[in-house]
Amino acid sequence: MDIAIIKYNAGNVQSLTFALNRLGVDPILTDDPETLQKADKVIFPGVGEASTAMNYIRKNKIDEVIKDLHQPFLGVCLGLQLMCKHSEENDTECIGVFDNIVKKFDPNLKVPHMGWNTIIDLKGPLFEGVDEESYLYFVHSYYAETADDTIATCDYANRFSAALHKDNYYAVQAHPEKSSLAGQQILKNFLELT
């Protein structure tokens, strides 16, 4: 199985690569449109700041490539936020796969939302075999609002989207690669999507 991880300026992908290795696959890191189009699955990681990432993505037309893909696609953390329509982080227009808006957490909370939190209202094949109230590891300062495309929610003072799904596009806010067995199951489920 060819798994491609999108290479761009926002991501430390080593942990994700190792997590996939533990599941028996060896992903390739690439920004080549043709390789991405041909891959069986595409993963869009992301750690960092939205506007810097989006500037790079637009300049290199990665947004167009992403919107054109038809195979199972998984955004992780900042990847999820960049797949939304707009982020309050430096007022950034994002890729717009999802219509959700990304907002900043209430400044009275401790930010980033960092650590293990439970996910509930799990829907669809990405969460096959994952229990309601499983713990995942989160690190983020902005969150996607809930909407019809929300397939899991998490609560940090208010309820936000822990995962989104539309067509072939999936995204998770937590870091499955760092979320012990529950995270491993989510990655495994993604690899089994057709």
Place this chain on the structure above:
Amino acid sequence: MLTKRIIPCLDIKDGRTVKGVNFVNLQDAGDPVELAALYADQMADELVFLDITATVEKRKTLVDLVARVAERINIPFTVGGGISSVEDVSALLNAGADKISINSSAVKRPDLINELALEFGSQCVVVAIDTRHVDGEHFVHTHGGRQITPIKTLEWVVEVEQRGAGEILLTSMDHDGTKNGFADELTATISDLVNIPVIASGGGGNKTHFETVFNQGKADAALAASIFHYREVDIRDLKEDLASAGIVVRK
């Protein structure tokens, strides 16, 4: 709900764990990777690796170790000790570390915090602070807590947050090694002063100490070393007790 975190700390020298550990079921207790995997199985929420390797030439060992740890374990981990540049951090993050922690180097050159936050994001920048109570005030100490600085701890925590730290690892040198409990009062004061998570360290000796540092101390996470290494406190048991006391933990 977001849980309180339990974090074992492993001291590393030349790629090996320093303190003798008391795990009969480990093939090689000196191997940080084995120990890390064991703690991950025991439901540790994160791990901290503190490198005390003295020489620069041996630091390459640390990068290799980080890669071996990342390859094996599926919970987040922080690496600290001797980090003083963007290049150091880049190498460790690329090897698979989730966060890095800086201590003396941030005191020496506070701009390092800004540089790291800008380059890698605040979420991976932990500022470790060794503090000691001297003549009625808390002062930041460096060099493993041996050297006092003129910097007041309560001012420094605010400054590191403003400069872009994503988390504070607070070690009370007055409590460290005593097993008499964490610095609850100071931790609570700091937790109220800043809007980033605070990890309490130093003094944790039994389960009650963890309960009080989360309740009274308002800590977001608590770190300890030898009580876990010597199995004086089992992480699973600790979490059961904390849950019974109404503290939200991952089990």
